[in-house]
Amino acid sequence: DARIEEFVYEKLDRKAPSRMNNPELLGQYMIDAGNEFGPGTAYGNALIKCGETQKRIGTADRELIQTSAINFLTPLRNFIEGDYKTITKERKLLQNKRLDLDAAKTRLKKAKVAEARAASEQEVRITQSEFDRQAEITRLLLEGISSTHAHHLRCLNDFVEAQMTYYAQCYQYMLDLQKQLGSFPSTFLSNNNQSSSAPVQSVSAPSVLASASASLPSVSNSIVTSGISELKSSSGSRKARVLYDYDAANSSELSLLADEVITVYSIPGMDSDWLMGERGNQKGKVPITYLELLN
16 A cells, blocks of 8 residues: 555655654554553563664664665666666667668678679668667767766665664664663563462563673672672661662562662561562562662
């Protein structure tokens, strides 16, 4: 349908209305879904970040198509529809002139009467002259091919340059997205509608993100190395800043809001991935991957 619409607009010599490309559409759907799940939830927030990246890729894709059309496809189409058609026409005409000349020479060989021979010689001279003239025209046109090749080589370089820019942009966008998602916890707890006695199910992060986050500075790793073990071995408490919103899975946990500061401490025998958190009169377990200890 889109191609038919573009064809109609082209025949009417009117510009087709701009429409979202596939990456932009995917990005918009992901953003809409993230807002429905809730931008304050880890999954909703991740969907929105992925959607924003997809829309950036869509913009880069649109720029690649525009640049390629201007710098490569348009010059190539102009050559095919212009000079190349002329060259093809003149070469075909040259082929016809050669056939006419060959036919005239054949008739000259077969001529036995003097008058017929004289007429044939005249025909050969005329067809030879026409062939020579057409051969010169075709030769001049073909000589221009070398400069055309040089021009299209520059156009091809511009096309490759545009592709390099596009893929570099996409790589950087995905690298930034991996850094953002790599700082998210690798597992998410079950929904609030599950009872506390039900087994906790987890959804593993994609292996690509896992491998990428292994090579990137991890927030959770920095937390562990900067004082979690020290806090667990002592009976004291520390202030911590919340990195992401967190919805408590049951009454034993404490819901968190991004950027708020809470008090955290450890209880003997507590799971190594959790701390106790306090906010005023509220307290409950909090995951350490959502926290940044403050000095």
